[in-house]
Amino acid sequence: MIQQRVMEKLEILADAAKYDVSCSSGQSNRKNKDKGIGDSKGYGICHAFTEDGRCVSLLKILLTNYCIFDCGYCVSRKSNDVKRAAFTVDEVVELTINFYRRNYIEGLFLSSGIFDSADFTMERLIKIAKKLRTEKNFNGYIHLKAIPGSSDDLIREAGLYADRLSLNIEMPTETSLKLLAPEKKHADVIRPMEFLREEILGYKEEKKLIKNSPLFAPAGQSTQMVIGATKENDHEILGMANYFYEKMNLKRVYYSGYVPISNDDNRLPTIGTAVPIIRENRLYQADWLIRYYGFNVNEIVGTEYPNLDLDIDPKLGWALRNLHVFPIDINTADLELIKRVPGIGFLSASKIVAARKFKMILPEHLKKMGVAYTRAKFFLTFTKSFTTQKDLMGSQIKYQILSQQNSKYKADFSNQLSLFQ
Structure with a gap:
């Protein structure tokens, strides 16, 4: 005791x-009462x-x-x-x-x-x-x-x-x-x-x-x-x-x-x-x-942008500052470059490189691999005939991604509210 x-x-x-x-x-602070179980x-x-x-x-x-x-x-x-x-x-x-x-x-x-x-x-x-x-x-x-x-x-x-x-x-x-x-x-x-x-x-x-x-x-x-x-x-x-x-x-x-x-320390x-x-x-x-x-x-981060952007994650920030690198061909780009694509995680990038040995990778395949395709699509191409959005400016891409995020949050919130209606 x-x-x-x-x-x-x-x-x-x-x-x-x-x-x-x-x-x-x-x-948390839920006390045991009435001889219940746990504390x-x-x-x-x-x-x-x-x-x-x-x-x-x-x-x-x-x-x-x-x-x-x-x-x-x-x-x-x-x-x-x-x-x-x-x-x-x-x-x-x-x-x-x-x-x-x-x-x-x-x-x-x-x-x-x-x-x-x-x-x-x-x-x-x-x-x-x-x-x-x-x-x-x-x-x-x-x-x-x-x-x-x-x-x-x-x-x-x-x-x-x-x-x-x-x-x-x-x-x-x-x-x-x-x-x-x-x-x-x-x-x-x-x-x-x-x-x-x-x-x-x-x-x-x-x-x-x-x-x-x-x-x-x-x-x-x-x-x-x-x-x-x-x-x-x-x-x-x-x-x-x-x-x-x-x-x-x-x-x-x-x-x-x-x-x-x-509030008694003027150093802070x-x-x-x-x-x-x-x-x-x-x-x-x-x-x-x-x-x-x-x-x-x-x-x-650097001398021109010493602080991280609070609106977007740092990988997306880097990509928007380096649009000359994109779009990359998901079927030919090397692993290190694929890992730099916003919306593609460390494990998903490895899955992509492994899977493309057997078939051409298309958008539907990326979604099944867990890629956030609504974000990644701005930075990818698949075949020469595949339509890309490479001519968009960085500010336009940022606006579209943030708009998608806000729409998703609103939809999720509405769905949660509907459970109680």
């Missing part, structure tokens, strides 16, 4: 952890996706929201007037096992404010992971936040018990970090990232030679940037993300839209100016294009 004191801590520290967007929250008051239960596409539930909490730093963007900063709490090592271990046995979760996502020192905090995070693995025989997923400034020995030890480690870069540029977190610097994050990169690669090579060698952070490392608290444009943000992918072998960069915390935007969720979405779409579609950052 979970003690009331621990549940009070859980409510505080799960709420403080929600600002870390490495996984998304999924909570959905799952403080700290969030969802993340594995590499094979499974959605898994994690217990997402802070070890403590006490912190020695005063970062302007952070709800746990020392000058912020919030209720404070701290778990003991045993409390986190028992919570994790208790929730796992009840089938609430499949793993643990554990971060922390920094109390006393980086090493002091990191030691306690490691003790939790180590106790779960060695004493409780817990084989579920564990994601630990590595604390910048921790010793190499502690970060190495953390990698032996955690599936993934992450070090948050916090702000996209050093200038912004100095403005909002003057006690921090990017070098304190970059150096342990480099150390982790080498350790991960080293253990992978060792595993090839010695099968029973230990796993080391098998799910890699990730980071997070706060966007919108300062004035960086999307070109700067994606440029920093690309640096991490190329130089640090990061698995993911997460983009956390600034959420107003209080005016209260109420939260970053629109669509900007986060566009950054994730652009990030996906860089990682899986072969796009260069400077193709998506």
Whole structure:
């Protein structure tokens, strides 16, 4: 039975952890009454996706929201007037096992404010992971936040018990970090990232030679940037993300839209100016294009267009700026070019290349493959005699696509309303 004191801590520290967007929250507050079945008051239960596409539930909490730093963007900063709490090592271990046995979760996502020192905090995070693995025989997923400034020995030890480690870069540029977190610097994050990169690669090579060698952070490392608290444009943000992918072998960069915390800090935007969720979405779409579609950052954003278009997705934005490339013949174009067509996804492009070995691809075939043909048709041709719309201007194509989307949303909304009439 979970003690009331621990549940009070859980409510505080799960709420403080929600600002870390490495996984998304999924909570409700439906109490069990009249001896019914179940109780959905799952403080700290969030969802993340594995590499094979499974959605898994994690217990997402802070070890403590006490912190020695005063970062302007952070709800746990020392000058912020919030209720404070701290778990003991045993409390986190028992919570994790208790929730796992009840089938609430499949793993643990554990971060922390920094109390006393980086090493002091990191030691306690490691003790939790180590106790779960060695004493409780817990084989579920564990994601630990590595604390910048921790010793190499502690970060190495953390990698032996955690599936993934992450070090948050916090702000996209050093200038912004100095403005909002003057006690921090990017070098304190970059150096342990480099150390982790080498350790991960080293253990992978060792595993090839010695099968029973230990796993080391098998799910890699990730980071997070706060966007919108300062004035960086999307070109700067994606440029920093690309640096991490190329130089640090990061698995993911997460983009956390600034959420107003209080109105007593003149370093920050005016209260109420939260970053629109669509900007986060566009950054994730652009990030996906860089990682899986072969796009260069400077193709998506640049000096002439430093910010992503919020009206359309970045792939469509690139296509409209490069109409000289289109239309492409779907039956002869190479895979990399087909992947750049708006409305054609990564898997659909592979299906097209495989299928055209056996027959000529026509529009009806694309629709069956899951291609958004109403979008893709502006950029494709099929045979010399097939009518194309290549003479349309970019503004006309954008208008038609947006009109189609609006019509679809209206139709979907009307259909939903009709269910209740």
